Structure formats: structure tokens, C-alpha cells
Amino acid sequence: xxxxxxxxxxxxxxxxxxxxxxVLHLEEVYVxxxxxxxxxxxxxxQSPWVRMSGREVRYYTNEPFDMQVYITSWALEVExxxxxxxxxxxxxxxxxxxKQYTAExxxxxxxxxxxxxxxxxxxxxxxxxxxxxxxGGNVVxxxxxxxxxxxxxxxxxxxxxxxxxxxxxxxxxEQHDGYDVIASYPFHRPYRQPEALxxxxxxxxxxxxxxxxxxxxxKATTQAKIYIEELTGVEKFEALYQSRxxxxxxxxxxxxxxxxxxAKKVKVxxxxxxxxxxRLEEVYQAILTHNGV
Numbered sequence: 001x002x003x004x005x006x007x008x009x010x011x012x013x014x015x016x017x018x019x020x021x022x023v024l025h026l027e028e029v030y031v032x033x034x035x036x037x038x039x040x041x042x043x044x045x046q047s048p049w050v051r052m053s054g055r056e057v058r059y060y061t062n063e064p065f066d067m068q069v070y071i072t073s074w075a076l077e078v079e080x081x082x083x084x085x086x087x088x089x090x091x092x093x094x095x096x097x098x099k100q101y102t103a104e105x106x107x108x109x110x111x112x113x114x115x116x117x118x119x120x121x122x123x124x125x126x127x128x129x130x131x132x133x134x135x136g137g138n139v140v141x142x143x144x145x146x147x148x149x150x151x152x153x154x155x156x157x158x159x160x161x162x163x164x165x166x167x168x169x170x171x172x173x174e175q176h177d178g179y180d181v182i183a184s185y186p187f188h189r190p191y192r193q194p195e196a197l198x199x200x201x202x203x204x205x206x207x208x209x210x211x212x213x214x215x216x217x218x219k220a221t222t223q224a225k226i227y228i229e230e231l232t233g234v235e236k237f238e239a240l241y242q243s244r245x246x247x248x249x250x251x252x253x254x255x256x257x258x259x260x261x262x263a264k265k266v267k268v269x270x271x272x273x274x275x276x277x278x279r280l281e282e283v284y285q286a287i288l289t290h291n292g293v
Contacts, residue, residue, distance in 0.1 A: 002206060003029070003111055003185045004119060004171055013103045031093045031110060039075045039083050039096065053113065054194040055079060074121070076114050081105050084114045088122060108195050111185045116169050120246045125171035125182060126258060127245035130214065132165035132181060133157040134205065136293045138212035139165050139181040143243050146192075148217050149273055155190035156280045158201060164188060165205045167198065169245055172211060178265050179211040213267040214239070215287065222276040226286050231268045239268050 001008045007026050010016035012033040040046065043060035050057060060075040075085040082105065083096040093110055116127045130141040131154040142150040151167065158164055167189060171182040183205035189198030216231065216239050231239060241259040244251075269290070273283055 001186070002026075002183075002204070004115065004125070005182045005208060008111075008115075010107070013106065016103050016107060027091065029091050029093065029115070031095065031106075034094050034096060037085065037094065037096060039077065039085065042085070043073075043075060049079070053108075055081065076109070076117070078105075078109050082109060084110060086114070086118050088118075104197075105195055108197050111187075111197065112168065116171075116184070116245055119171060125173050127169055127171050128243045129169060129245045130243055131167060132170045132183075134163040134165065134209065135212070135288065135291045137209070138291075139170075139205075139209050140212050140287070140291065141170070141181075141214040141243075142217060143214055143239060144217035144219075148219060149275070150217055151188075151190055151192060152277070153217065153273070153280065153283065155188060156284055158188060158203065160284065161203065163203050163205050164201050165209075167201075173208075174261070179262070180208050181211050182208055211266060212291065213269060214243070216268065216270045217273050218270055219275050220272045222274050222279070224272055224274045226272055226274065226279070226282055228269050228271045228286060228290050231270055235270075236263050236268045240266075 001010075005026060007028045008031065009028060010031045039060050043062055045061045045064055047059040056079040058077050060077065062073060073085075073087055075083055077083040078098070080098045080100045082098050082101055085094040087094065093114065095106060119125045120127050128141065130143045131150045132139050132141050133154055134140075142153060144150040154164065154167065164183070164186075165181055166184040167187060169184045171184065172179045173182065185197070186201050186204035187197035187199065188201050189196060215228075237259050240262050241255055244255050244258065247255070271283070271287070
């Protein structure tokens with residue numbers, strides 16, 4: 001399975017083994033089960049429980065999480081479901097099954113949450129909490145607060161044949177004159193359901209491409225006029241600042257510097273989106289036209 005430009009190989013769950021397909025010349029990440037490890041014996045530091053995706057989770061590390069250090073080995077415990085342990089030297093995710101473990105929940109927590117955090121902590125990429133599709137050869141991002149309509153809009157783009165780069169997250173890598181976009185995982189949820197990845201998207205991106213721009217969706221009345229305007233200044237900075245996937249307190253300075261740098265290279269637009277499914281085609285056409293397609 002292609003995940004963040006890596007071959008993910010689920011080794012020990014029969015349901016997930018059949019999903020494994022490899023792309024040549026890419027790094028491989030193996031997901032392996034174990035019942036021989038006790039996570040508290042591996043890591044001296046443990047965070048309090050926090051709420052995430054409807055579950056209580058906590059972190060285990062070799063260093064305090066409030067320090068800006070390069071973390072190479074750590075773990076995430078999802079209460080009663082699974083504990084995930086990362087080893088950067090071996091490129092493996094080792095998991096310990098909980099009482100409520102299922103293959104589907106393992107896949108969700110590894111792809112949706114755990115591995116994006118791995119990439120952030122190791123400073124491989126910056127992970128954005130956005131949706132993304134390809135338009136005219138470049139990648140366009142959609143940002144919105146929870147329930148703001150980005151999943152529904154991306155689903156419409158997928159149905160029109162556009163390549164998907166991300167349902168809920170993507171990775172970006174800064175270049176001299178802009179950013180490259182690395183696709184996340186090949187699943188899409190048109191309607192948000194807790195701990196579900198959604199349906200498999202055949203037209204999932206297999207190439208790294210340039211980032212074109214970002215659209216911030218603003219919900220409006222059913223009869224509202226659709227229009228697009230460029231954001232500048234504080235509004236632009238806030239849109240980029242809020243788009244980061246990782247929001248730990250110790251990373252506030254890093255998030256600020258990221259938003260400031262990205263604001264210099266990427267255009268950000270606000271689009272008014274009427275809250276009416278029958279008008280999705282109008283929204284779709286407005287975005288295509290704005291991108292010169």
C-alpha cells in the first residue's frame with residue numbers, strides 16, 4: 001500500500017496482507033505484531049491521557065515531549081485498542097493488540113494518526129490537516145474547520161475523475177521556489193465517521209507534484225453567491241497557521257515560522273460555498289475556472 005510515498009506492508013494480519021502492493025524503489029515500512037513487549041518498560045516518559053478521534057490516547061518516549069529533540073523511537077497507546085511502537089532504524093511499526101483490537105482500527109490509527117506524527121517528529125515533512133486534489137497538473141489544497149464541507153467537495157472532485165492527494169492530511173516539502181506535495185493514503189471519507197478510513201480511491205496520487213494554492217472554504221446560505229477572493233496579511237497567516245496537523249504547545253514557534261515562510265510562496269484564497277449539495281457543480285466549476293482549466 002502506498003502511504004506518504006512509502007510502501008506500507010502489513011505483515012501479520014490476514015485481512016490487511018491482501019491490501020499490500022509495492023511500488024519499486026520506495027522505502028518500505030513494515031507493520032508487525034508482538035505480544036512480547038511491555039511498552040512501559042521501553043520508554044521512561046509517559047504523557048497524560050488525551051482525547052483523539054473519540055478515544056483516549058497517550059504517548060511514550062525516551063525524551064520529554066516538551067523538548068525540541070529528534071525523536072527516533074516512541075509509542076502511542078490507544079486505550080483498549082492497540083499500542084503502536086516506532087523504530088526509525090528498522091523502519092517498523094510494532095503493535096500490541098488491545099481488548100477491542102480489529103484490523104480496521106489498526107489500519108486507521110497507523111495511517112491516519114501515528115505515521116503522520118512519525119514524519120513530523122523526525123522532521124521528514126510538514127503534515128497539513130487539509131484535503132487535496134490535482135487540478136491541471138498541480139495540487140490544490142482545501143482547508144475548513146470540522147464540518148466545513150471539504151470532504152464533500154473532495155468527494156465531488158474524485159467523482160469527476162481528479163486524482164486525490166489527501167482526504168484529511170497531506171505532507172509537504174519546501175523547495176527553493178515553492179512546495180512539493182506528498183500524497184497521504186488511498187482512502188476517502190465523504191462523510192466523517194469515527195475511526196473509519198472510508199472507501200478505497202483507485203485514482204490515488206503516485207507522484208510528488210508542486211503545490212499550486214490553498215482554498216479556505218467558508219460555509220454560506222443555500223442561495224449565497226459563490227465567489228473567490230485572495231487572502232492576505234493576518235487572514236492568510238492564520239489560515240496557514242491553523243492548517244498544521246501537529247499542534248503540541250512546544251511547537252508553537254515552529255508553527256509560526258512555518259506559516260510565515262509558506263505565506264511568502266503560496267497563494268491562499270477564500271471561497272464562499274453555499275450549504276446546498278445541488279450547487280456543488282457550481283463550486284466545482286468556479287474552482288476549475290479560477291485555476292485556468
